[in-house]
Amino acid sequence: MHHFLFARLTTRTLHYSVLLHNVTPFFTSRTLSVSSTNHRKDGTFNVFSLINSCGLSPEVALKLSRRLELKNPDGPNAVIEILRNYGFSDTQLCSLVKKIPLVLLSKPEKTLLPKLKFFLSIGFSTTDLPRFLIGNTTFLGLSLHKTIIPRYQIIKSLVHSDKEVVSTLKNDRRYFNRWMSIDAVRNVGTLRHLGVPQRSISLLVTNFPSVTFMEHSRFFEAVEKVKVTGFDPLKSNFVLALQVLAKMNEAMWESKLMVFEKWGWSRDICLLVFKKHPQFIMLSEEKIMKILNFLMKDIGLPVENIAGCPEVLKCNLEKTVMPRFAVVEILKSRGLIKRDSKISSFIKISEKMFLEKYVIRFLKNEPLLLDAYRGQKSN
Structure with a gap:
């Protein structure tokens, strides 16, 4: 395939070579291990450097090259330089270009840079931003002033801070792209009318955006179910129950109860x-x-x-439940702790606290206790 394309491109090789030479800072072999045979031809870059570096198909690479030659040769360099300044590694740049090749045609100062600056201004770090944009390249095609900022402002009205807006976007970016914000405003309005505290509302919005942004009629129906079940709107469990019942229909609920x-x-x-x-x-x-x-x-x-x-039902059986029960059973059999000790006393604590309270504390009496604990975790 490469030889066939190269034959077709023979008359254009010099033109593309000059063009792609301007993208040198990106398509280097520094971290991408691009083969030298395909990376250079007669001392200049050619279209295959694009194919090899980013995994683009020859057809896509050819189309992109034709588009690039009509642009200012410095355009791709400027795009790449800006993205690097905002935390993109060479590998991440390749991932982005493979997903959305036309990013190289962006107007660096007019469209790309303002968006990157905005995301940083609301709390994204240069570590998070590349992963975020690679995960949802749609943001790069949205208008900053007509779409991104207005929808950001609506989400901000639902929560406490920019930090919570960022958490919402990270947890479910899809709902930012769909124009479902009107439903979200009505849904949160329903909760506020019931007296649900802002901390609980923020918990729902940031962790369960799919529920927050769902159709209002479905949301309202789920709220009514939660009320009938007897949950207190003033407590956080109200919204935790809401996100469960909003996702489950009657058949699913019955099916789970039958298992128990x-x-x-x-x-x-x-x-x-x-x-x-x-x-x-x-x-x-x-x-x-x-x-x-x-x-x-x-x-x-x-x-x-x-x-x-x-809470024990949600714990990892092999890594948490079984090792901790093994230790506790040994301690009970030796009379070192009470036989009627509640599960919560050793399940609801951190790994560090469990080791201090139930393992290290008794090593003088039971020197093999730690081995028993580690043995269960490794099984």
């Missing part, structure tokens, strides 16, 4: 656990079956004990 019923859980206990930890109902059936098999069959815990600490 297989292990002897009554609906009243399931509802009690849901009120304590709404997100537990979103666990996959496989995860639920696996962890309940360990807790109820292997360990022999009654339903009430697990319901008292529903």
Whole structure:
């Protein structure tokens, strides 16, 4: 394919060579390991440097080269220099160009730079910004003043600060591109009318934008379900339950309850656990079956004990639950801790605190305790 294209480009090679020579700072082999045979031809750059550096198809590279030759030769250099100044590495530049080759045709000072400056001004770092834009190149095609800033202002009206706007965009950029902001304003207005505190609203907007920006009728229906279930609008669990019920239909809800019923859980206990930890109902059936098999069959815990600490259901079975239970069972068998110790006392704490409180503290009495803990984690 390369030989065929090169034959077609023979009469244009010098023209493209001069053009692509101006993009030298980007298409170097410094970090991209571009082969020297394809990177240079008779001492000058050719179209294959573009293909090899960014993985563009020959057809796309040819079309882009034709477009570039009509532009100011310094244009691509200026684009690349600006992107580098805003944190893009060579690898990230390649990723961006592969996704949106026409970025090299941007007007550096007029369209590209103002957008980059704006994103930095609201709190993006030069580390986050390249990943963010590569993940959603649509932003580079939106008008700053007609689209980006107006929608930013709407999101800002829903939360506390620019930091929370940035978190919202990072968690779900799709909703910034869809004109669904009117629904979001109405949805948040419904929550404010119920007296939901701003901290809870910010929690919903930044972590669950898909719920915040959903169609208002569906959102309102989910709010009514949460109210009927008995959640207090003044507590954060209200919005956590909202994001669950907004995503689940009746069939999904019933299906999850049936999984727990297989292990002897009554609906009243399931509802009690849901009120304590709404997100537990979103666990996959496989995860639920696996962890309940360990807790109820292997360990022999009654339903009430697990319901008292529903957080255990979300923990990683192999890396957290099994190693910690192994240590606690050893300590109980030696009489070093009470047999009726609550699950929450050793599950809801950090790894560092668990090691200090349940492992290091007892090493004099049980020198192999740490080995037992590490052994379970490595299995």
